[in-house]
Amino acid sequence: xxxxxxxxxxxxxxxxxxxxxxxxxxxxxxxxxxxxxxxxxxxxxxxxxxxxxxxxxxxxxxxxxxxxxxxxxxxxxxxxxxxxxxxxxxxxxxxxxxxxxxxxxxxxxxxxxxxxxxxxxxxxxxxxxxxxxxxxxxxxxxxxxxxxxxxxxxxxxxxxxxxxxxxxxxxxxxxxxxxxxxxxxxxxxxxxxxxxxxxxxxxxxxxxxxxxxxxxxxxxxxxxxxxxxxxxxxxxxxxxxxxxxxxxxxxxxxxxxxxxxxxxxxxxxxxxxxxxxxxxxxxxxxxxxxxxxxxxxxxxxxxxxxxxxxxxxxxxxxxxxxxxxxxxxxxxxxxxxxxxxxxxxxxxxxxxxxxxxxxxxxxxxxxxxxxx
Amino acid sequence: xxxxxxxxxxxxxxxxxxxxxxxxxxxxxxxxxxxxxxxxxxxxxxxxxxxxxxxxxxxxxxxxxxxxxxxxxxxxxxxxxxxxxxxxxxxxxxxxxxxxxxxxxxxxxxxxxxxxxxxxxxxxxxxxxxxxxxxxxxxxxxxxxxxxxxxxxxxxxxxxxxxxxxxxxxxxxxxxxxxxxxxxxxxxxxxxxxxxxxxxxxxxxxxxxxxxxxxxxxxxxxxxxxxxxxxxxxxxxxxxxxxxxxxxxxxxxxxxxxxxxxxxxxxxxxxxxxxxxxxxxxxxxxxxxxxxxxxxxxxxxxxxxxxxxxxxxxxxxxxxxxxxxxxxxxxxxxxxxxxxxxxxxxxxxxxxxxxxxxxxx
Numbered sequence: 214x215x216x217x218x219x220x221x222x223x224x225x226x227x228x229x230x231x232x233x234x235x236x237x238x239x240x241x242x243x244x245x246x247x248x249x250x251x252x253x254x255x256x257x258x259x260x261x262x263x264x265x266x267x268x269x270x271x272x273x274x275x276x277x278x279x280x281x282x283x284x285x286x287x288x289x290x291x292x293x294x295x296x297x298x299x300x301x302x303x304x305x306x307x308x309x310x311x312x313x314x315x316x317x318x319x320x321x322x323x324x325x326x327x328x329x330x331x332x333x334x335x336x337x338x339x340x341x342x343x344x345x346x347x348x349x350x351x352x353x354x355x356x357x358x359x360x361x362x363x364x365x366x367x368x369x370x371x372x373x374x375x376x377x378x379x380x381x382x383x384x385x386x387x388x389x390x391x392x393x394x395x396x397x398x399x400x401x402x403x404x405x406x407x408x409x410x411x412x413x414x415x416x417x418x419x420x421x422x423x424x425x426x427x428x429x430x431x432x433x434x435x436x437x438x439x440x441x442x443x444x445x446x447x448x449x450x451x452x453x454x455x456x457x458x459x460x461x462x463x464x465x466x467x468x469x470x471x472x473x474x475x476x477x478x479x480x481x482x483x484x485x486x487x488x489x490x491x492x493x494x495x496x497x498x499x500x501x502x503x504x505x506x507x508x509x510x511x512x513x514x515x516x517x518x519x520x521x522x523x524x525x526x527x528x529x530x531x532x533x534x535x536x537x538x539x540x541x542x543x544x545x546x547x548x549x550x551x552x553x554x555x556x557x558x559x560x561x562x563x564x565x566x567x568x569x570x571x572x573x574x575x576x577x578x579x580x581x582x583x584x585x
Numbered sequence: 586x587x588x589x590x591x592x593x594x595x596x597x598x599x600x601x602x603x604x605x606x607x608x609x610x611x612x613x614x615x616x617x618x619x620x621x622x623x624x625x626x627x628x629x630x631x632x633x634x635x636x637x638x639x640x641x642x643x644x645x646x647x648x649x650x651x652x653x654x655x656x657x658x659x660x661x662x663x664x665x666x667x668x669x670x671x672x673x674x675x676x677x678x679x680x681x682x683x684x685x686x687x688x689x690x691x692x693x694x695x696x697x698x699x700x701x702x703x704x705x706x707x708x709x710x711x712x713x714x715x716x717x718x719x720x721x722x723x724x725x726x727x728x729x730x731x732x733x734x735x736x737x738x739x740x741x742x743x744x745x746x747x748x749x750x751x752x753x754x755x756x757x758x759x760x761x762x763x764x765x766x767x768x769x770x771x772x773x774x775x776x777x778x779x780x781x782x783x784x785x786x787x788x789x790x791x792x793x794x795x796x797x798x799x800x801x802x803x804x805x806x807x808x809x810x811x812x813x814x815x816x817x818x819x820x821x822x823x824x825x826x827x828x829x830x831x832x833x834x835x836x837x838x839x840x841x842x843x844x845x846x847x848x849x850x851x852x853x854x855x856x857x858x859x860x861x862x863x864x865x866x867x868x869x870x871x872x873x874x875x876x877x878x879x880x881x882x883x884x885x886x887x888x889x890x891x892x893x894x895x896x897x898x899x900x901x902x903x904x905x906x907x908x909x910x911x912x913x914x915x916x917x918x919x920x921x922x923x924x925x926x927x928x929x930x931x932x933x934x935x936x937x938x939x940x941x942x943x944x945x946x
Contacts, residue, residue: 227833229882258834266736266799286736286797295790297783303751312748313795316740360795423897579896 215277215290215367215400216242217263222272224258224424232258234424236272245394245401247415249408250447255424256404260370263402265289276368289368292361296373300345300356306332307341310359324363331362334396351382351389358393371403375410387413408448412436420444442580445499445573451537451548453499457577460491469498469574472543477519479569482584488574491583497575504568505549507538507557512566520567526557540565590689591617591660591682592624602674605665608682609649611636611658636661641675643667650675652683660686695719699757699769702811703729703818716811728781729805729817730768731761731825732788736799742766742792749791767821769814772807778841781807785837801825804839822946823850830941831934849934850943857935864932865916872915880908881920881929889926 217240224233233255240246248256261267263274265286274281281289300309307328314324332338335355345353354374361369371390375383391414394401405411411418412432420427420435420443428440439445445453458471467488469476482488506512515521524540524547531553538549538557549565557563574583591608599606599619607618611633615626630644636658641650648671651658662678664671698715701707707715716723734742743760746768750756755771770784785802792798803825805817820840828838831846843850849857861870873881880898884905887893895905909920918925 229878230834231879232834261793264793265797266793286793293794295794297786297790298794299749299787299791301748301751304748316744316796 216240216275217368217400217402218273218275219259219263220273220275222259222262222274223270224255224262224267225270232424233262236426238419238426238429240400240402243398243400245391245403245414245416247411247418248402248404248421249406249411249418250421250427252406253423254421256406256419256421257372259421260372260402260404263368264291264293264370290366291368291370292364292366293370293372294357294361294374295371296376298354298357298360298374300353302345305342305344306337306348306356306359309345309356310363313360314363327363327365328359331359334362334393335359350378351386354378354382354386355389358390362393362397366399368400368402369397371401373405374403375405375407383410390414408450412448418448420447422447438582438585439573440582442497442499442575442582445575445582449501451502451550453501453573454505454547455497455499455575456542456545456547458496458498460488460494460496460574462488462492467492469496471498472522472545474522474542476567476569478572481570482572482574484584487584491574491576495577496583497577497580499573499575500567500571502537502548502550504571505538505540505547505551506566506568507549507551507555507563512564515566520569521564522567523562523564526559526561526563528559529555529557538565588616590685594682594685595619598678602664604671604674605647606663606674606678608660608662610660616660631661641672643671648672648675650679652679653686695721696753696757696759699814700759700767702814703759703767703769704761705815709812712812721811723811724809725771726774726776726807726809727769727771727814727817728776728807729814729821730770730785730788731803731805731818731821732766732768732800733803733825734764734766734792734798734800736797738796738798740796740798742796742798742800745792745796746788749788767818769818774807774809776807778804778839782837782839785839789836800836801828802837803828804837804841806840819946826850826943826946830938830943845931845934849931849938852935852938854939857939860935861932861939864918864928870916870932870936873912877908877912878933880905881912881933884909884920885926885930889921889923891921 219236219238222233222236223231225231236259248259250256258267262269265284269282276289301312304312310328310331311324314327332341335358337352337355337359340348340352348356375386378386387410403414415432417429418432418435419429422443428435428444435444435448439448442455446455456471458469461468461470467478467483469478512521522542524542526538526540528539530537534553536551536553536555538551538555540547540549573585575581576583595606595608595617605618605620607623608616609628609631610616613628613631615623615628618624631649635642636651638651641648646667647663647665648667649661649663651661653659662675662682664674698719702712732746743758743766746766747758750758750768750770757769759767759769761767781804785804788802789800792800803821805820808814808817824838824840824843827843827846827850828835832838883898884894887897891905892902895902898905913919918929920926920929
């Protein structure tokens with residue numbers, strides 16, 4: 214069993230800097246969990262605490278059923294892969310993977326078995342006699358992973374292992390790591406600042422900011438039901454549009470009032486009367502770029518023009534399968550992800566429709582989600 | 586040391602030469618041999634006089650050839666037999682062993698030389714003489730990194746770093762003491778400080794990911810010329826020491842990037858005490874509790890923005906304002922004012938500096 218349990222973990226440095234605050238997380242056995250957040254949010258520090266490379270200031274860490282706070286890193290049955298891995302330049306791939314085991318006096322036969330098995334999993338059997346100089350970036354990355362695999366750990370800790378690769382290779386290695394995870398069937402804890410990596414690889418994602426956990430959920434739930442404005446903005450690319458508005462009530466209906474527009478909200482957005490406390494107050498509403506439509510078919514279907522706004526096109530970006538339109542509503546920016554058939558050009562005034570069933574409303578003061 | 590070196594070579598060559606081969610030293614002791622039992626035997630028939638011969642010679646059915654770096658031969662290699670092949674073998678072996686010995690001595694000397702340079706154990710005038718003697722390129726750019734192991738480990742960090750930087754003609758890994766290792770690395774003349782930090786990160790990451798060993802790295806400035814390596818080493822030491830006081834959360838500290846800490850570290854302690862007395866006229870800094878100090882730190886982190894800080898601290902804006910007023914009453918400093926805030930910030934650093942009492946280099 215390699216479940217990892219972090220209970221009320223804090224990291225406070227000697228100088229008083231608090232890097233991680235009240236971190237609570239239960240990681241199940243064989244789970245691929247991703248810690249994601251902007252630089253300095255405490256994700257690497259958390260990983261290093263799990264590894265034992267940083268002391269835990271407060272709280273309890275369990276690996277399996279064992280309290281691991283004071284267990285030496287080498288006895289935690291973990292393996293790590295970090296961003297700035299370095300291979301031994303004068304050693305072959307085989308020796309690079311075997312070096313750590315040799316230093317730990319592992320029997321030769323056992324080393325051979327483990328290295329060959331890891332090489333098979335990684336698909337680098339044919340490169341075992343090569344030196345790092347003769348390998349491509351992706352192959353080197355695999356050797357670095359191999360050094361961790363040969364240890365046969367219960368838990369893998371990966372700290373931005375793909376950050377030093379170019380975009381194409383990063384995409385390839387994402388798939389590769391997911392494949393390795395499937396084959397190894399071990400717990401993976403993966404740190405990244407890249408939300409694409411987080412969304413594509415993890416079974417669950419932990420979004421962090423300023424040392425606090427913001428939300429822990431599956432990729433789909435994070436995307437569809439963000440718990441606050443930060444998570445909503447951090448997950449998704451291009452990021453969610455945020456527009457300041459006032460929530461007004463007319464009869465039993467709620468409206469978002471911004472610029473010259475008043476948009477009637479669907480009843481589904483006011484389940485359990487969540488909007489009532491915000492009547493007459495300023496809120497922020499968010500809408501993802503793919504829920505801003507410029508297709509005439511979509512616009513024509515909307516009754517009373519509810520949710521249709523006139524915008525000015527600033528820039529268009531053709532991405533191949535879609536076009537990003539960078540628009541503004543009287544100066545307020547709005548991004549739309551539309552069909553490549555769109556004819557919008559910079560300088561045009563176009564009508565776009567907001568899919569009101571997909572909007573999110575946030576408390577302007579606390580930035581917490583009111584309704585998704 | 587030479588004995589092991591020779592035995593290693595003899596051991597590798599014994600399969601290629603199907604005869605007994607070995608090496609004796611100037612005291613006639615067999616120091617390496619393909620027949621392990623012979624090691625340590627004294628061959629009295631070979632003495633220093635016979636060793637001085639520059640051509641192969643035969644004694645008791647063995648062919649010998651002297652070799653060594655100095656005018657006087659220190660060793661002789663022997664091969665069983667007195668035929669033409671034996672003559673050829675000893676000649677070849679003497680050339681090979683002599684070159685290896687020379688290379689080994691040079692390498693050992695170069696590493697020792699660099700160690701003496703960075704630790705200031707050599708007279709400035711001797712640096713250039715020795716550098717020339719060891720064919721040391723004085724014109725290349727180098728940097729000194731000091732790696733400090735902060736966790737106990739049963740793995741030799743020295744061996745790992747040596748393996749990460751195996752080019753012994755360009756990079757020198759030196760054991761300073763049990764916990765500190767210096768790396769003197771040849772680099773490109775116009776290397777970016779980010780690349781140096783990446784290099785340091787690769788050391789930190791390898792030691793921690795492969796061997797669960799936590800370390801911190803101090804980076805000196807890049808220098809051209811051998812004499813200045815001592816300066817780069819001292820800077821790396823200062824960077825680590827300053828980092829220990831002011832940047833406890835960082836594992837890599839570059840001398841180029843110490844900020845205000847650089848100034849504070851240079852101040853005499855008496856001056857610091859005077860400054861603290863002057864700033865905290867109304868009440869001592871000790872009168873501020875941990876919670877207040879944490880509030881102040883968050884207030885600084887959020888650019889003196891009351892709303893933002895209160896949100897980060899999960900307290901009401903008025904609570905924060907109350908705390909700031911309390912600080913003003915205690916210290917006479919209104920942290921919402923930039924002038925007072927900067928005085929307070931420096932005072933906190935000075936306090937840290939005095940409390941930690943760092944080593945001065």
